[in-house]
Amino acid sequence: MKIGVFICYCGENIGRTVDCAAVAQAAAKFPGVIHSEDYKYMCSDPGQNLIKQAIREKQLDAIVVGSCSPHMHEKTFRKAAAGAGINPYMVEIANLREHCSWIHDDIPSATKKAIELTRIAVEKVKYNEPLIPIRVPVTKRALVIGGGISGIQAALDIANAGFEVVLVEKEPSIGGHMSQLSETFPTLDCSQCILTPRMVEVYQHPKIKLLTYSEVENVEGFIGNFKVTIRKKARGVKEDLCTGCGLCVQKCPIRKVAKNEFEEGLANRPAMYVPFPQAVPNLPVIDRSVCTYYKSGKCQMCKKVCGRDAVDFEQQDSFVTEDIGSIIVATGYKLYTIDKKPENSPIQGYGEYGYGKYTDVINGLQFERIASASGPTSGEILRPSDSKVPKKVVFIQCVGSRDEAKGFTYCSKICCMYTAKHAMLYKHKVHDGEAYVFYMDIRAGGKMYEEFVRRAIEEDDVKYIRGRVSKIYEEDGKYIVKGEDTIAGMQVIIDADMVVLATAMVAQPEAPKLAQLLGVPYDKYGFLAEVHPKLRPVETSSGGIFLAGACHSPRDIPESVAMASAAAAKALVLFGSDMLEREPVIAKVNAGTCAGCFYCQKVCAYNAIEQKEIKNRAGEVIKVVAYVNEGLCQGCGTCNATCPSKSVELVGFKDEQIFNEICALY
């Protein structure tokens, strides 16, 4: 094998600490090396040309580039090698920058180490084999999980590009939390007015298959080739027959049997209900936990009044399986319910604020409903307990957020803005009212955000107090809010009529389960993790699965929409080609020596290991061995390390290559 070595100075990055010329000279004497040179910037065009020229002129079989991390320029040098006619996988990188020059300062010893690093790369490349990228077909169809604003945006973007989308929403209607909001910051435009046209567009879009009241049950397969099973929960209403006339809802005799979820428990709803007037699809659903029919077999009023015979009490959950190429997760968030300590959680809760105990201590979403024109008070600011106009309202920020001791370490990001909005909306409707905001810091980073907060303080006379609240208790019909003003350095006591808590945004409780189904990592709070926080913020470590919106971390509407479009763009990149090329650096099982213990299967994070039967000529199964699915394997090497008989090898990092590297050091 004829090997060429190319040592890069990386300007001063390597050249300052490593005598690159000496490394190149030493490498020239390694067995198998017939060409060795150094250059200031190997990744530059002239640098790459040096490589190409040497490969052609000296008919090199393999090359070693002593440069920066393979994360940076391995692709560049592979392309250069391919351009000169050798297989791109006959290239090895000796990392002389991150592994050597950046971490040492003594030139002679760093040079010595650089020579060793180059030597082991040369020994490894001797056992490299030409590899061919794996090609897998792509199903050009997306699944979007979650029908909030993020899911809606992602679905519309993909559908408008001409590809089919399956949009799955677990609630009876799409719209998510945005549909519950009154006005949106920083422009104060009506949330539903800007959202509902999008919801209708989704419903009418010929490329979007909308599955509401449905949940993802199972996910199999890999990038470009997922098979997703979706459970359609039984509505009790036949979707194809129902016209959405609403008669059944009107006639349901048990009017106020359950807390209205859409109104955040501030109103009640019947057993047969449509979540809210603008629901998409406009189909009612039977709440079987409270419906009289399911309790006693009687009533059936809805069935009697339905002119289309669309009510079906016997309806069962059904399952559909969809072929999907790319999955966008947009499952959103929940508000932290602070009245009780969550199970199995280090979070302690804020019992001292009396949420759940005092009717007029409410959370941000409840205030949204009170302020909303479509809400239980028709937009009048009335407190829940006695429907009186509260004259003094205290808003408390960071309830649960940024609280290492009792809550979550992270910032929920949207509360500073929506609290300013709440205070402003309150002042716009109750002119003689007083609004107080307890805050830790005001984080108003965003276009027109700071101006918005200033407007609340300066124009609408909202009183901002920097400090925390220690306790809220009831006295003579007032809620006594005891807090501190850290700027004035004194205690503050406010006798409020209503208290609004900006509780932390938390991940959906089912998010970890879904993440496990999808093979996507998540943090200790249940937020799903991206691959790279800066350069790959919407991609997950599972190929073809992307993130949008608050399932990733707390974020506001503009950010969620932008992220959704980014995720859609990533899916569309995938759909741009018929075949998917994947790195051939994957695990391979030696079926001859595999003992079939399947420890590899147990430790594989990507579900890439399958069981394969080996048959003899008579068709009898003689053994069952592990088999690596090329589409799923990410080449992490965990199976390789786990296999007791060393029957799994990682192509590109085969035992012989690693062994030769180690031997070269001694």
Add this chain to the structure above:
Amino acid sequence: MEALQKIAKEALASKEAAFIIGYARVPGSQKTRPFIARDEAEAGQLVFDEYCQNNLAVYLTRIARPKEGKMGIVAKSCDVRAIVALLQENQIKRNEVYIIGVNCSGVVEDPAQPLSKENLAGKCNMCQAPQPAGTDTVVGEAKPYERADDKVGKLLAQLDSLSPQERFAFWEAEFEKCVKCYACRQACPLCYCEQCIADKSQPRWIESSASVRGNFAWNMIRAFHLAGRCIGCGECSRACPADIPLMLLNRKMGMIAMKEFNYRHGSNMDDPTLVGSYNNSDRNDFIM
């Protein structure tokens, strides 16, 4: 003994089992040997008593699978744990084996001597349940037996109290005796790999020369591969012609698995394996 033979005969006659892996008497001796009964007449030779030391589970992965019927096996409670371990590790399926559990009253250490407190196998000292569980059928009765001092446990405690250098010296002396016959591997029910890593030559990860280095490499890699897997039958120690106390290593590993992860291999066929499972509450303070 009649009960065992009767059950074995019935299982063979009904074709439930294609053969029964059991014990037969060594002619002219009280000692027993592994014996495979393939018909009713041969089933008449099956015996079980305190001289049945072998862990027969080792044969389940070595013997050719029958085309019809199950592999019958006579198993003490300790052997059942090996069978369960094999089930946990996908080496056999439960419907492929017909397990005749035998209630055990302890087996001898030295088959030339009768069973006594002094001549009790080390594993019997440790035995927590002489009645096998989860078998297809159970025969015999378990009589309580007198237990002797836990010699292995004592030696382990003694070794633990030594300095690393002293311990190393102890093992250096022990491993020096190793002749690389691999009898430990052959006798072990959990050493079922078709190609042992020690035999892998491209590349040769494990030094295989009959030198102190090679002996260390072999014995340590075997200990590591059995960490959290050894079910403690002691067959390796018993098979070793050089009398290397291999069970010291295995038992130490087992104790660590128990202490750190509350895990005992071969307890339940539905349990996830120690190395093949991850739990959020697993210790991770050793990760830097």
